[in-house]
Amino acid sequence: MAGAATAALEAHQLVKRYGEREALKGVDLTVDPGELVAVIGPNGAGKTTLLSILAGIVEPDGGEVSSPNGEVGWVPQQAALYRRLTVEENLLLFARLERHGDPRGSVEEMLELTDLRERRNEIVARLSGGNQQRINIAIGLLARPVVLLLDEPSVGLDPRQRARLWGFVAALAERGTTVIFSTHDIQEAERYGQRVLVLADGESLFDGTSGQLREAVREAAPEAAGSDFETAFVTFLQHRGH
Amino acid sequence: MFLLLKDLQILRRSPLQAVLLVAYPVVIALLIGFAISREPGEPRVAFLNEIPPGARVAAAGSQLQPVGVDKRICGRVECVPVGSREAAEAKVRSGDVLAALILPADLVDRLNSLSTLNPETPEVQVIVNEEDPLKAQVVDDRIESLLGQANLLIAKQIAAEGGRYLDLVVNGGRFDVFGTPVEILGLRTAAKVLRGLRTAVPPAQRPALDRVVRFATLARDNLDVASPLIDRLAEPIVVDKKTVNAPTPPLEVFAIAVAAALTMTFVTLLLVAGSLALEREENTFPRLTRGLVSRSALLGEKVGLGIAAGLAVTLLMLAGVQIFVSLDWSRFGLWLVAILASGAALGSAGAALGATARDVRAVSLLAFMVSLPIALLSLVPSGAVGASVYDAIRVVTAVFPFKPALQAMTAALDANGGGIGGPLLHLGILIVAYGLLARLALRRFSAV
Numbered sequence: 001m002a003g004a005a006t007a008a009l010e011a012h013q014l015v016k017r018y019g020e021r022e023a024l025k026g027v028d029l030t031v032d033p034g035e036l037v038a039v040i041g042p043n044g045a046g047k048t049t050l051l052s053i054l055a056g057i058v059e060p061d062g063g064e065v066s067s068p069n070g071e072v073g074w075v076p077q078q079a080a081l082y083r084r085l086t087v088e089e090n091l092l093l094f095a096r097l098e099r100h101g102d103p104r105g106s107v108e109e110m111l112e113l114t115d116l117r118e119r120r121n122e123i124v125a126r127l128s129g130g131n132q133q134r135i136n137i138a139i140g141l142l143a144r145p146v147v148l149l150l151d152e153p154s155v156g157l158d159p160r161q162r163a164r165l166w167g168f169v170a171a172l173a174e175r176g177t178t179v180i181f182s183t184h185d186i187q188e189a190e191r192y193g194q195r196v197l198v199l200a201d202g203e204s205l206f207d208g209t210s211g212q213l214r215e216a217v218r219e220a221a222p223e224a225a226g227s228d229f230e231t232a233f234v235t236f237l238q239h240r241g242h
Numbered sequence: 243m244f245l246l247l248k249d250l251q252i253l254r255r256s257p258l259q260a261v262l263l264v265a266y267p268v269v270i271a272l273l274i275g276f277a278i279s280r281e282p283g284e285p286r287v288a289f290l291n292e293i294p295p296g297a298r299v300a301a302a303g304s305q306l307q308p309v310g311v312d313k314r315i316c317g318r319v320e321c322v323p324v325g326s327r328e329a330a331e332a333k334v335r336s337g338d339v340l341a342a343l344i345l346p347a348d349l350v351d352r353l354n355s356l357s358t359l360n361p362e363t364p365e366v367q368v369i370v371n372e373e374d375p376l377k378a379q380v381v382d383d384r385i386e387s388l389l390g391q392a393n394l395l396i397a398k399q400i401a402a403e404g405g406r407y408l409d410l411v412v413n414g415g416r417f418d419v420f421g422t423p424v425e426i427l428g429l430r431t432a433a434k435v436l437r438g439l440r441t442a443v444p445p446a447q448r449p450a451l452d453r454v455v456r457f458a459t460l461a462r463d464n465l466d467v468a469s470p471l472i473d474r475l476a477e478p479i480v481v482d483k484k485t486v487n488a489p490t491p492p493l494e495v496f497a498i499a500v501a502a503a504l505t506m507t508f509v510t511l512l513l514v515a516g517s518l519a520l521e522r523e524e525n526t527f528p529r530l531t532r533g534l535v536s537r538s539a540l541l542g543e544k545v546g547l548g549i550a551a552g553l554a555v556t557l558l559m560l561a562g563v564q565i566f567v568s569l570d571w572s573r574f575g576l577w578l579v580a581i582l583a584s585g586a587a588l589g590s591a592g593a594a595l596g597a598t599a600r601d602v603r604a605v606s607l608l609a610f611m612v613s614l615p616i617a618l619l620s621l622v623p624s625g626a627v628g629a630s631v632y633d634a635i636r637v638v639t640a641v642f643p644f645k646p647a648l649q650a651m652t653a654a655l656d657a658n659g660g661g662i663g664g665p666l667l668h669l670g671i672l673i674v675a676y677g678l679l680a681r682l683a684l685r686r687f688s689a690v
Contacts, residue, residue, distance in 0.1 A: 074532060076525055079525065080524065080529040081524065082248065083524060084251075084252045085255070089248075089251065093244055093248050094529075094534070097244060097245075097530070139529070
């Protein structure tokens with residue numbers, strides 16, 4: 001876990017209830033600048049709820065969130081774009097809404113970053129899912145956030161598109177942007193996440209590196225120690241009663 | 243501002259949608275407007291006249307003026323002359339004509355028999371094709387109206403002839419009996435002659451002569467009164483219409499107001515509701531309202547889009563209507579006020595609809611399902627339905643902006659269209675109410 005003094009984002013004892021159901025049960029999270037954190041867990045674990053609260057989309061019923069160093073960018077699971085506008089028109093609209101001093105300059109920067117300069121005049125609806133997701137992320141970056149939240153960014157992408165997406169995300173982190181992403185793909189979390197936060201039924205079960213998670217599995221279930229990361233993860237959940 | 247431009251850009255990118263959104267309401271509105279502003283067209287009726295040429299209706303021993311049946315009937319319907327009953331029936335069966343009217347050869351004889359001891363009922367024959375209840379009702383109404391007019395015409399001619407005969411009895415004159423002219427003395431002259439003979443009559447017989455003179459004078463005076471009475475018998479009741487409300491605008495102005503209100507309803511409601519629902523469908527609503535735009539500002543932008551589109555399309559429609567009907571362009575300022583207020587109220591209603599239904603397809607369907615019946619109900623006049631039903635209609639139509647928009651447009655278009663203040667206040671209340679409803683509905687807008 002990162003030190004509080006240098007944290008890019010801190011969340012303490014987050015609680016969220018939907019009627020009788022508790023979606024989050026006192027979750028803590030502290031993330032350092034430039035860190036890549038994967039949030040994993042089974043369906044209904046509370047991953048999207050956690051990211052929505054961190055993004056400010058959903059109000060928590062308890063706990064608090066702070067990002068002392070600046071803006072938190074958010075990229076929803078489904079691309080939030082106007083499909084009948086071009087790539088450039090989408091970026092320009094959100095740059096203007098972000099009240100950038102030089103919106104056209106920001107658009108050029110994002111087109112460069114997403115490698116979509118040559119497709120700037122294409123209608124978004126005609127782009128592949130992977131390219132739409134890149135624009136989706138680029139819009140999230142327009143506010144120049146210190147923390148970027150990605151909610152299951154690789155859903156619906158083919159392996160090639162996924163590889164390009166993660167290359168793009170890794171490059172962001174290298175430039176100092178803190179990235180927190182949720183995913184169902186355990187191998188993806190192991191490969192790209194420097195840290196892994198495991199949620200199940202709204203509880204935080206584990207917060208550490210993938211290596212530390214394997215260690216925890218070996219201690220709890222020695223029979224699963226030699227298996228792949230996904231099997232180890234499932235075994236870990238079973239041993240924790242989920 | 244940027245959002246408004248974005249919505250216009252999206253609209254421009256969907257030319258079919260844009261054309262439909264503009265053309266469909268304008269076409270529908272114009273059709274409805276002109277349908278209610280025009281008199282019903284003359285129905286086509288196959289006409290067979292079997293009456294021998296030169297036949298005349300006789301009354302009191304004389305012959306009436308030729309009735310001119312062909313001319314009179316064909317002035318009220320579009321006559322399609324046919325040569326036989328079979329041809330008439332074939333035309334009705336094929337739907338080429340609404341009905342066939344046959345005047346049988348013995349019609350005049352039967353009419354003439356009415357003044358004899360052996361009267362027969364004159365009959366005209368009608369062939370109809372009542373293939374559906376609505377057509378049957380139309381045909382029945384038309385025939386009833388035509389026969390009523392024909393009966394009235396004959397009754398008037400008989401009454402006129404009776405009056406002429408009575409005048410002959412009172413004032414005297416010449417009268418043809420089987421072609422032989424007969425001199426009628428008349429009561430007036432008879433009394434004068436008798437008074438002249440009084441001095442030549444022995445005194446003992448004068449009282450009897452005086453009684454005859456008095457009778458002739460009394461009969462003359464009373465029969466003078468009878469003549470207008472006979473005239474009135476032909477048309478005993480006449481209509482004296484008194485309007486209890488303020489002067490109303492001409493029908494064509496009302497039709498234009500209906501067309502304008504319908505245009506605004508469809509354009510504004512559909513555009514605002516659909517555009518708001520699209521923000522959810524494109525998943526952009528949470529992104530926008532996460533600090534970029536407040537929910538109220540987003541609603542304001544959508545309503546503004548609706549007002550702008552409603553204003554443009556309605557003015558376009560009014561300019562088009564100018565081809566057919568002359569409009570009072572000096573009232574343009576009032577038009578703008580009415581259109582802007584109506585657009586704002588309809589836009590707010592559209593925002594509430596879009597925020598509640600959330601799905602673009604559901605919103606479009608709902609917009610039509612709500613607008614059409616409300617618009618039709620708003621056109622139901624008082625007295626056309628029962629009092630309690632009309633009260634219910636008034637309540638239902640009052641909670642939707644169509645009726646006040648129609649009233650505001652009518653008032654704006656014509657000086658006789660009533661005051662504009664009431665409808666504007668009504669629209670203002672609806673703007674606030676629907677605005678609040680939309681704002682509340684946006685709380686659960688993003689929820690699945």
